[in-house]
Amino acid sequence: MSAVTEAAAPLLDVKGLNVSFFTHVGEVRAIRGVDFHVNARETVGIVGESGSGKSVTSLAILRLLPYPGRVTSGGVTFRGEDLLQKSAGAMRALRGDEISMVFQDPMTSLNPVFTIGEQIVEALAVHKKKKGAREARAKAIEMLNLVGIPDAASRFGAYPHEFSGGMRQRAMIAMALVCEPSLLIADEPTTALDVTIQAQILEVMKDLREKTGASVILITHDLAVVSETCSRIIVMYGGQVMEEAPTRELFENPLHPYTRGLMRCIPAQGGAARERLVPIPGTPPDLLKPPAGCPFVERCGEAMRICLASRPVFYGEGRHRAACWRLDPEAPR
Amino acid sequence: MARFILDRVFSIALTLAAVVTLTFFMMHTVPGGPFAQDKEVPPEVLRALEAKYHLDEPLYLQYVNYVKGLLVWDLGPSFQKIGVSVNDIIKQSMPASAKLGAVAFVFVLLVGIPAGIYSAVRRDSLPDQAIRFVATLGQTIPSFVLATLLIYVFSSKLKIFPTFGLRTWKHFVLPSIALGGYSLSFVTRLVRSSMLEALGQDYIMTARAKGVPEFQVFFKHALRNSLIPVVTYIGPLIATVVTGSFVVEKVFAIPGMGKFFVDSITNRDYTVLMGLTILDAILLCAAVLIVDLLYGLIDPRIRVGK
Numbered sequence: 001m002s003a004v005t006e007a008a009a010p011l012l013d014v015k016g017l018n019v020s021f022f023t024h025v026g027e028v029r030a031i032r033g034v035d036f037h038v039n040a041r042e043t044v045g046i047v048g049e050s051g052s053g054k055s056v057t058s059l060a061i062l063r064l065l066p067y068p069g070r071v072t073s074g075g076v077t078f079r080g081e082d083l084l085q086k087s088a089g090a091m092r093a094l095r096g097d098e099i100s101m102v103f104q105d106p107m108t109s110l111n112p113v114f115t116i117g118e119q120i121v122e123a124l125a126v127h128k129k130k131k132g133a134r135e136a137r138a139k140a141i142e143m144l145n146l147v148g149i150p151d152a153a154s155r156f157g158a159y160p161h162e163f164s165g166g167m168r169q170r171a172m173i174a175m176a177l178v179c180e181p182s183l184l185i186a187d188e189p190t191t192a193l194d195v196t197i198q199a200q201i202l203e204v205m206k207d208l209r210e211k212t213g214a215s216v217i218l219i220t221h222d223l224a225v226v227s228e229t230c231s232r233i234i235v236m237y238g239g240q241v242m243e244e245a246p247t248r249e250l251f252e253n254p255l256h257p258y259t260r261g262l263m264r265c266i267p268a269q270g271g272a273a274r275e276r277l278v279p280i281p282g283t284p285p286d287l288l289k290p291p292a293g294c295p296f297v298e299r300c301g302e303a304m305r306i307c308l309a310s311r312p313v314f315y316g317e318g319r320h321r322a323a324c325w326r327l328d329p330e331a332p333r
Numbered sequence: 334m335a336r337f338i339l340d341r342v343f344s345i346a347l348t349l350a351a352v353v354t355l356t357f358f359m360m361h362t363v364p365g366g367p368f369a370q371d372k373e374v375p376p377e378v379l380r381a382l383e384a385k386y387h388l389d390e391p392l393y394l395q396y397v398n399y400v401k402g403l404l405v406w407d408l409g410p411s412f413q414k415i416g417v418s419v420n421d422i423i424k425q426s427m428p429a430s431a432k433l434g435a436v437a438f439v440f441v442l443l444v445g446i447p448a449g450i451y452s453a454v455r456r457d458s459l460p461d462q463a464i465r466f467v468a469t470l471g472q473t474i475p476s477f478v479l480a481t482l483l484i485y486v487f488s489s490k491l492k493i494f495p496t497f498g499l500r501t502w503k504h505f506v507l508p509s510i511a512l513g514g515y516s517l518s519f520v521t522r523l524v525r526s527s528m529l530e531a532l533g534q535d536y537i538m539t540a541r542a543k544g545v546p547e548f549q550v551f552f553k554h555a556l557r558n559s560l561i562p563v564v565t566y567i568g569p570l571i572a573t574v575v576t577g578s579f580v581v582e583k584v585f586a587i588p589g590m591g592k593f594f595v596d597s598i599t600n601r602d603y604t605v606l607m608g609l610t611i612l613d614a615i616l617l618c619a620a621v622l623i624v625d626l627l628y629g630l631i632d633p634r635i636r637v638g639k
Contacts, residue, residue, distance in 0.1 A: 062542060064538065064542060092544050092546060092547075093544060094544070095541065095542055095543065095544040096542060096543030096545075097544055100542065100543060101539075101542040103535060103538065103539060103542075105535060108534065108535040109535045109536055109538070109539045110539065111536040111539070111540065111554055111558070112536070112558070112632065112633070112634060113557050113558055113631065113632055113633060122543070122545065123543045123544070126543065126544050126545050126546065126549070127544060159633045159634070161633070161634050172539070175539075175543060176542075
């Protein structure tokens, strides 16, 4: 197995992360040993279906896991500091300033009783970024302009319900980036939007990433979204990383059966008109009783006996790795 | 905005007209009358009395005359208290009820809202469980039991508070608790549940993700969003508590309006019954109008005529 190595220390390094939700029916092991890193000025995509642990991973990084969720082991290092050891106050100071987040549903993620402007200025205020009210207002309007809200100065005093979904998501991005964070976590930022608006939002994010130099973690279940925006992709399933590779490499040479399954689910551009999409049969594993072996074994067409018994290790070379026993040199071809 | 208020005042007028009409005719369909007594009243005396108070006239005429008086806020003479008008009764008994009601109302808000917030923020903690227990108890104990218990413990045994009257601030303590006990429990539970609902919303996660301190998350982001149901309840509550409570006023011997409500029904004291019902309806309509205006202040989505 080969580790992914980078010359400089990564901006964010997640190591052996385990997250469980201690519900009344038992421990749900949502994340089981996730490792990945994000370099400075890099956009990384995390892909997976519902319940694969994408969102939980991002909330664990920010230490915003909802009750009864808890990080049971592992480490999250940001700029050389262990986030899991930080005090609540230090963590709060970091959120929105150094690491910020954009959520899935712009219709419910903005507070309905405050104006868009107030909510952006609040981000500046809690991090003591601007001296006066006028300066803060000017900065907020500048951000609204930057995310492409027309006539930003007059929309400053508008309430969220006076904005469309796409406009609200733009405002969310403005709010997340107003303190110029070095890492932006975007959790399904386009899922709740129309396809045409999706493309616009992705364009805005790409544009701002280049302008601000922020690293981005883009969480999505949509391979098409990551293919356009990310330089590297992490595929998650059942609370574990299945495969990780640079975007081009992943699409040209997917190693994991799950990744290949995902790709058969998206219509190919210029493909035959009557080409059928192939769904992956079955459902994701029950994480209340996590499987001993590969989490994908139940749905995998290439499963072997070892896949049931023990968890696969990572195979691959360079920056491409995948956790599958099929990649073992001793596996039958 | 002015248009909205005007519209509402018009519809309030319609409501009040309906209250007056329905109460008037319903009251007269109930058997008995103001002068029916246990002892047989001589027919000629009864006729003379009815003639004096115009009860011998056709009902529609009585109604028309009553409404005429009402338009200049003349609520007529009491049928039971000779020489005393309904206006006098209200003038004499309302201040005590209103003062006690106002104190009870403030008490409900000052204790209920913070208790509810605390309970929601420290969900499932020991204090939360204690608050929930007391609040549930408070909703199940009737006010006469609570009033009697309070007098027994704090007046009779501990001798901290007086048992009757409304002379000093100490006199207000026990009747306020007895009067507001149920509402206090209700408000506490209401604030708790609507705070919890607000705290579960996506925008709370957004606020936390941008580094807003917890205090501000609770009191700025969650509280304002949880106020709508609370305001909806406490608006009409103020109309209810300032018009007095029969039970609490009886137990603490407070010369308020509560007993007139009950007595006027049993005595068929038509004018008193009408007058107090209308007063209650007016206060209630005014409270609802204020609540509607407050909605707009709290939530921009229901702001009118911007």
